[in-house]
Amino acid sequence: MTDIFFDIGIIIIVATILGYVGRLLKQPLIPLYILTGVIIGPIGLGWVNDLSVIKTLSEIGVAFLLFVVGLELNLNKLKDVGKVVTVGSIVQIVTMFLAGILVGYFTGFIGKELIYVGLIVSFSSTMVVIKMLADKNELDTLHGRLIIGILLMEDLFAIIALSSIQAMDNFSATIIAISFLKVIGLLLAAYIGGKYVFPFIFKFAARSQEILFLLSITTCFSFGMFSVAMDLSIAIGAFVAGVALANLPYNMEIESKVRSLRDFFSTLFFVSLGMELILASITSWILPLIMLTIVIIIFKPLLITTILSFFGYKKKTSFMTSTSLAQTSEFSLIIVAQGAIMGHLSADFLSMTTLLAVLTITATTYMIKFDNQIYDKSKNFLKFFENFSKVNQELIYIDENPAHKVILVGYNRMGYIIAKSLKKLKKDFLVLDFNPDLIKKLIRQKQACIYGDLGDVEILEKLKLEQVDMIISTIPDHSANKLLIEKVKRVNNQAIIIVTSINSEEALDLYDLGSDYVIIPHHLGGNHVAIMLEDISYDIDKLIQTKLTHIRELKERKEIHHPD
Numbered sequence: 001m002t003d004i005f006f007d008i009g010i011i012i013i014v015a016t017i018l019g020y021v022g023r024l025l026k027q028p029l030i031p032l033y034i035l036t037g038v039i040i041g042p043i044g045l046g047w048v049n050d051l052s053v054i055k056t057l058s059e060i061g062v063a064f065l066l067f068v069v070g071l072e073l074n075l076n077k078l079k080d081v082g083k084v085v086t087v088g089s090i091v092q093i094v095t096m097f098l099a100g101i102l103v104g105y106f107t108g109f110i111g112k113e114l115i116y117v118g119l120i121v122s123f124s125s126t127m128v129v130i131k132m133l134a135d136k137n138e139l140d141t142l143h144g145r146l147i148i149g150i151l152l153m154e155d156l157f158a159i160i161a162l163s164s165i166q167a168m169d170n171f172s173a174t175i176i177a178i179s180f181l182k183v184i185g186l187l188l189a190a191y192i193g194g195k196y197v198f199p200f201i202f203k204f205a206a207r208s209q210e211i212l213f214l215l216s217i218t219t220c221f222s223f224g225m226f227s228v229a230m231d232l233s234i235a236i237g238a239f240v241a242g243v244a245l246a247n248l249p250y251n252m253e254i255e256s257k258v259r260s261l262r263d264f265f266s267t268l269f270f271v272s273l274g275m276e277l278i279l280a281s282i283t284s285w286i287l288p289l290i291m292l293t294i295v296i297i298i299f300k301p302l303l304i305t306t307i308l309s310f311f312g313y314k315k316k317t318s319f320m321t322s323t324s325l326a327q328t329s330e331f332s333l334i335i336v337a338q339g340a341i342m343g344h345l346s347a348d349f350l351s352m353t354t355l356l357a358v359l360t361i362t363a364t365t366y367m368i369k370f371d372n373q374i375y376d377k378s379k380n381f382l383k384f385f386e387n388f389s390k391v392n393q394e395l396i397y398i399d400e401n402p403a404h405k406v407i408l409v410g411y412n413r414m415g416y417i418i419a420k421s422l423k424k425l426k427k428d429f430l431v432l433d434f435n436p437d438l439i440k441k442l443i444r445q446k447q448a449c450i451y452g453d454l455g456d457v458e459i460l461e462k463l464k465l466e467q468v469d470m471i472i473s474t475i476p477d478h479s480a481n482k483l484l485i486e487k488v489k490r491v492n493n494q495a496i497i498i499v500t501s502i503n504s505e506e507a508l509d510l511y512d513l514g515s516d517y518v519i520i521p522h523h524l525g526g527n528h529v530a531i532m533l534e535d536i537s538y539d540i541d542k543l544i545q546t547k548l549t550h551i552r553e554l555k556e557r558k559e560i561h562h563p564d
Contacts, residue, residue, distance in 0.1 A: 003050065007050060010040055010047050011036065011040065011268060018033070018036050019032055028365035033266075033274070034271070034358050034362065036270075036271045036274060037273055037274020037275035037276070037277075038274040038277060040271075041274060059234070062235050062269060062330055062333075063237075063238040064220070064261055064262070066235050066238045067220040067241055067258070068255070068262040070240065070243040071245055071246055071254060071255055083311070084146065084149075084311040084313070085150055085152075086153065088150070088308065089153035092303060092304055093122050093123075095303055096121050096295075096300060096303065097121070097122045098118065099121065101114045101115070101118040103121075103292060103295055104118070106291075113349065116165075116345060116349070120353055121295055122154070122157070122161075123328070123329035124151060124154060125327050125330055126152075126154075126155055127266065128330075128365070129151060129324050129364075129368070132324070132365060133324070136368070142317055142412070142435050146308070146321045147324050150304075150321070151325075154329070154331075158329060158332075158335070159239065160183055161335060162232070162236060162331065164180075165338060165339060165344075182230045182232055183232070185230070186223070186232065187243075189226070190223070190241070191244070195247075198219070198245060199249075202248055202250055206250050206253070212250065212254065212257060213254075213257040216257060216258060217258070220237075235331075273354060273357060273358055276350075276354050277354055277355055277358070285348060285352040289352055292356055293360060297360060297363055298326075300326055301326050304318070305318040308321060311436075314451075314452065315453070316375060316379070319371075320371055323364075323367045323371055323374070326364050327361045332353065333353060333357055336350055336353045337350065372478070372479050379455075396449070396450045397442070397448055398430065403428055404448055404464075404467075405427060405429070405468055405470065406422060406430070406471070407430050407463055407472070408431050408472050409431075409432045409433075409454050409471070409474060409475055410432075410433060410454075410473065410475040410500075411431045411433045414474045414500075414519075415431070415472075432450050432463065433449065434451065434453045436451055450463070454483075454484060455477065455480035455483060457487075460487050465487060466492050469495060470495060470497075471484065471497050472498045472499075473500055475500060478501065478506045478509070481510060482513060485513045485515055489514050496516045496517075498515070499515050499519070500518070500520075504520065
């Protein structure tokens with residue numbers, strides 16, 4: 001027990017020191033956690049050498065992490081991005097699987113190894129991407145919702161793959177069918193529990209914060225044990241347990257309770273990646289490692305960008321989505337570990353997969369952190385992909401001689417409320433948005449609109465900036481808003497410019513550039529509540545009326561954005 005405590009203590013202390021330094025230097029934390037494992041592990045200083053402890057920590061970490069991932073993923077999010085997630089994800093997974101097999105074949109893999117190579121490159125890391133997007137406050141952006149939908153589809157396919165490899169030794173249609181039925185049975189149990197059982201049980205548990213936390217963890221363990229009893233992975237059960245609780249009204253509260261567990265075990269998981277590296281036989285798999293890294297970091301983003309462009313999404317949305325998914329998944333590591341246990345794979349193959357995960361995850365953290373800068377450098381090259389979406393480039397509804405005096409950039413979320421006010425004021429306004437499905441709905445409503453990206457100079461030239469009185473951007477894209485201010489000031493110095501930012505530092509920069517007002521959502525939300533409290537005071541009738549008005553507006557917005 002003392003040795004385990006010492007090992008965990010070393011891991012946390014060194015990870016904290018490197019993480020602290022990394023935060024001071026404004027570097028992403030995940031590569032530093034992996035570096036911690038390399039430093040203190042067998043190939044480094046050797047402070048932690050007990051591989052059984054490493055393996056146990058990794059398995060526990062993955063189980064809890066996937067529970068939290070499942071808890072944060074709501075199946076209803078698939079509705080937000082429609083068929084691009086369902087159809088596009090299937091095309092992407094199948095294509096990457098075949099690409100992995102092809103690369104594996106030409107780099108010397110044979111037999112069952114080829115199946116595992118295909119699976120390794122097919123899935124992206126939900127845990128890494130969600131954490132990075134949450135840190136950047138981008139989970140609710142258009143590309144954020146696309147990413148979450150694609151990740152959810154990948155995770156569902158990964159669960160099926162993980163259950164199917166156990167039938168690889170005795171391959172038959174019957175065994176594969178049974179594996180599918182087991183996964184479906186587990187998901188069905190989660191659906192029934194989430195809809196009919198857990199709401200009743202958790203309603204009582206929510207009265208006690210301690211019981212709510214314990215019941216949540218109990219659900220995780222219960223599904224994990226049930227999954228093992230069905231000859232499935234503990235990780236599958238933990239993930240499904242999270243999905244089962246995702247739709248509860250106490251979802252946010254449960255998530256806040258287990259967030260500390262997520263942070264703790266995510267640290268252990270990434271540190272364990274670095275500790276499990278074995279570089280003694282690196283020369284034997286250096287070529288496949290390089291080739292697979294290229295497939296994941298270069299080919300996969302190009303594939304996803306092409307698919308999204310085909311469905312009509314602009315180059316910036318496609319770029320932001322695709323570069324965020326350029327890494328292997330925690331499910332890939334679980335699948336390969338399971339393959340090694342079953343004797344399908346060698347220790348060298350496991351080491352190669354671990355290093356592949358380290359390389360691609362590290363690369364992705366920097367790609368996500370500096371995505372705007374990378375996009376600015378490569379946007380001319382990305383114009384090629386818009387050839388696939390010619391139909392959607394013509395999504396526009398404007399009079400021959402437009403008379404709009406207000407331009408509203410970004411209709412979803414905050415923009416919808418602003419649009420309602422503009423209509424009440426009888427202002428003639430034009431909507432600019434880069435969600436093609438949303439623009440199609442506005443065209444049907446005969447609302448003046450144009451499909452495009454605020455950061456696209458050609459789109460800005462179509463907006464007749466010289467004739468407008470006011471421009472409101474609800475898009476918190478700092479570089480795009482800077483471009484907007486620069487263009488407007490050049491042709492129409494009298495126009496009122498209102499833009500949006502996610503933090504005070506960027507907001508001050510936008511003010512210096514000439515913005516008349518900068519919306520910071522969380523500040524604005526606090527001000528709104530303060531004004532509402534002053535207006536309502538202790539008048540319960542006013543509060544009820546405000547509540548009913550809010551509910552009515554929420555229902556109207558739901559019908560606008562999700563009419564089906």
